[in-house]
Amino acid sequence: MSLSERKHQMMQCIRCSACKWVTTPRISGWDFATGCPSMEYGEFHSYSGGGKTIMAAALEDGQIGYTDEMLEAVFTCSMCGSCQISCNLNYGGNVEPMENMRELRSRAVEDGQSDPAHMMLIDYLKREDNIFGKPKADRSKWAEGLDIKDALEEKTEVYLHVGCHFSYDEEQWPVIRAAAKILQAAGVDFGFAKKEEICCGGRAYEMGYQQELKNYSESLTGRLKDAGSKILLTCCSDCNGTFKQLYPQAADCNLDIEVLHITEYIERLIGKGKIKFTREVPLQVTFHDPCHLGRLGEPLKAWKGEIKMAEDPRMYVTDPVREVNFGNKGVYDSPRNILQAIPGVTLTEMPRIREWTYCCGSGGGAKEAFPDFALTTGRERLREAHSTGAQALVTACPWCERNFKDAAAESGDAMVVYDIMELVLQAMEKTG
């Protein structure tokens, strides 16, 4: 749906400000009640999901044009979807602020008003199939020395999509290598596309470049068909959200393969006895739910239809009935079950978890365009992690981990940040 087609939904916003908070039944105190990092950073209403919805409506109406200040509010946002979940609590999908914001960004791109930092990322993407501008040829460097199949050359049961972040962030190679070692130890038949792997297109879509999502989804569909694997596995939550939610919903693409995040798959392998923990990892941890693993990883079907006024009783309904992004069907239990299965690990929860999680701050191209916003948001989440008394903050997404580590380094915070794969591997390794 384009911005013009969303006029009705935009004008359904009642400016109640629920989107600035976590879903209100989950508010458990004064602190850690807010849900929108953008609002916390920018303070004016325009930074909230509702505020951006109103700006989008005003733009569509011709009441306002683009200004630097307006665009800053639009792009200083991690597209985390908290606003959407909080809004849907009472309005059942009538407004969907994040959908409005996605279309607003797309309109800005069409009108040549993209964020300058994003333009650069898209240039890189077009050149190298990754937004970091790193050479295609280096894509599989992380796997040197590991004997992993080429999924495009050999048929494998599991097609691993590594993702751009794990492929190019050298500091995160130990995590992705850990994942590969875990799969190997569990005897999984897997491979990846080596140098031929391409971006999922999710980040580009969130920055407003919708066509990129379509292009990459088509490319991947073709590759998967050729590869003939049964499972598409990803260790990156961003890719997880792209495959499960964006492809069907926004790119009209059904991958026709089971898509799993590594935490779901590892939980399965533990259940089948293929992964056994032999070593204690004495650590008190708290778990950060990545947005794209949870609420934005909720599988949603494509919807094409109309919103109309039912006559008896009169109210807006969708025809055909549309699924609403309530966030319940994200991946929340798998990482928790894994952590609880690791001997020695104790999990203490933060106030904002599951579908009401607080974003790390790095999504939607915000870290690249507004690094200070991302770091501020990351610090806020570290503060929340500290409030649990945890020694370590565990997550399951390279984007989140990177931003937490940067935020901790910048502020001298001693919180240790792990990807869950690191703990799994530690617990599998033989002592001595």
Add this chain to the structure above:
Amino acid sequence: MALSRDAYKALQAVVGSKYVSEDPGTLAGYHYSWGGPNGRWQPFVPLAVVLPEDTSQVQGVVRVCNRYKLRFKAHSTGFCSLAFPGVEDTIMVDLRRMNRIVEIDEKNMFAVIEPYAIAAQIQAEAMKRGLDCHIVSAGPTHSPLASATSVWGIGSKGLSQSWNERNLFGVEWVLPTGEVARLGSPGVGAGWFSGDGPGPGLRGIVRGTNGAYGGNGIFTRIGLKLYPWVGDERMECTGSQPQIGLKIPERMHFSLPYWKNWEDMTAAAYKIVDNNVAFSVLRVPPDCMNWMLTSTNDEYQEAFHKGSVPIDREEHLHAWQAIIAGHSEREFEYRKKVFEQIVKDTGGKFLQLTVEQNEILFAANVRISYIPRVFRPTGDFSTSFGMEESINLMGKLHRTGENLLGKYIGPGKLPDHGREGFWAWLNEGRSLHSENAFAVTEEPGVQAANMAYVMESCRVTNSEALGVQILPGYMGIFADSLGPANFNANEWMRKVKYEVVDPDNVADHFTYIFPEPVVLMPTE
């Protein structure tokens, strides 16, 4: 008029340049509101919006407005449909950076709060200390400070938690002239425990029954009364999004008794208040309960047409939702028993709902989340015909509302959601709050029917002596029409604003009282 560069710089000097904006995109969110007769976009775009950090910055902003002949409008969360500028040349004062719960005095049962501490936060903090706060129907995301100082203040837990008009203790007030006054106990540095004294007690002046909707200046801090809470320190959520309920605590009970007619339900209401057995008692139209019990409009429509909505428009028309609470096991058992006996003696029955449904409705009654969901069907709603009156008037109020509303329901007019919009609850053990609230859409025909209905209901309220009109009784354009039948409140309001508090009319008067009388309609 555009904001002069001098005035802009003066505002920047007060709040810092990051916290002043005159960007059209930013301002869009400050002239957009539900409930407006002209649709969402309100006619007056503010000249700028400022975000002060503390009382002295609020004072500074107000002084700049005085100096440069600008108007200002206070804005806490902006959820109330009256938080946009009603006049030209207005500076919006968005108080969101003043968001603290400064203190909770557990022993003396009150909180000291700033404008942007929202109800859900205050309630959660209060519950940790065995206390609860009164929440008006705007629900978890509104500002209790705005409610207590400036807008009505009535809510469905009123039976045990009074009105915010009375829950308002000490007040810090930036007058439209730029002076700062502290009323009640803080006026003599004695803490925030009282609104009347020691120290100057001016609650009637700053707000009266209805509140001044920002027309008398800006309130920056208040003491807010809290009430005992017998439930858990941290309420456990049940169900899943969006059907989130609350586990009903041990010494609390939720039920939905219903009667055959208004008379029996009224008789039960008297006995409930006489025997002091309920924590809260609320009546909403059956459709609203069914909206609460379904996740989306689509789901509701399907259930409605299958006949599987749990609350029936006819059979459960005369129903209370009641919460019983006891401070001890014995008190709880006693109250529950007496309550059940009252229902039996008055010919009532209990509607059996599932555990999940009970938990959802219990949550809606404790956290006050009905009204936000009332927006779901059509995206807007309207209200009229409200008052605090004798419980005895219940049946007459419902019938009058139904008859009146009936005239305006139909294709292209108001939606039919059971031909009624009767909300009612028991207040303070002695009165009934009632209101006719109903869903509307943006369509011009619907808006015209809505306006005509509101006008007619105001007239009928007066002519049929249906009680002291409080909604939309004293607001702005209605004030001079309804004031004469309500002890000439309009004249007192005019004196308060223009002779005492705001002689230069710097605080936007649009939703309070116009300088000169505006007669919209004859009261007879």
